Amino acid sequence: MGMDNRRRGGIGRPELITGLVMWILVGGIVFTSGYMPFWVDKSPGPRLMPIIIAVCTAILAVLYWIEAWRAGGGEVKFPGVTELKKPLGFIALSFLVFFLWERLGAILAILVVGFLELKLMERHSWLRSFLAASAMCLFAWVVFQVILGIPLPMGIFK
Numbered sequence: 001m002g003m004d005n006r007r008r009g010g011i012g013r014p015e016l017i018t019g020l021v022m023w024i025l026v027g028g029i030v031f032t033s034g035y036m037p038f039w040v041d042k043s044p045g046p047r048l049m050p051i052i053i054a055v056c057t058a059i060l061a062v063l064y065w066i067e068a069w070r071a072g073g074g075e076v077k078f079p080g081v082t083e084l085k086k087p088l089g090f091i092a093l094s095f096l097v098f099f100l101w102e103r104l105g106a107i108l109a110i111l112v113v114g115f116l117e118l119k120l121m122e123r124h125s126w127l128r129s130f131l132a133a134s135a136m137c138l139f140a141w142v143v144f145q146v147i148l149g150i151p152l153p154m155g156i157f158k
Contacts, residue, residue, distance in 0.1 A: 106140065
């Protein structure tokens with residue numbers, strides 16, 4: 001049996017940096033949501049969802065490091081412009097939903113950003129993109145407004 005060129009049981013610098021960025025994000029979420037209450041009038045408050053996101057991101061970071069450690073710290077080249085289009089698109093859509101959330105309202109922001117993601121980035125048809133984005137809007141409304149009783153921003157529907 002020949003030796004593999006990749007060392008076993010190591011974690012590469014890119015994986016380490018990615019995990020650290022995830023932990024910085026967790027710290028930022030916890031720090032910036034610190035002034036919000038967990039519960040408001042016997043229902044989930046505005047701090048509950050950021051904490052759930054922070055816990056899930058922390059778990060994801062640990063699992064990512066474990067997977068990187070098990071795979072070994074092989075050579076990883078920096079991605080080129082073509083490989084970065086999709087991740088940068090998701091970042092741009094994240095900023096877009098941030099800016100549209102209060103202005104248009106949560107439901108329309110989800111509809112617009114979901115449609116753009118499915119049509120422009122995933123290359124689905126117009127009908128499929130619209131139907132899937134509409135389903136995301138309906139799901140978000142049912143989960144937050146109906147089941148959890150958390151009011152979503154209404155935006156232009158005020």
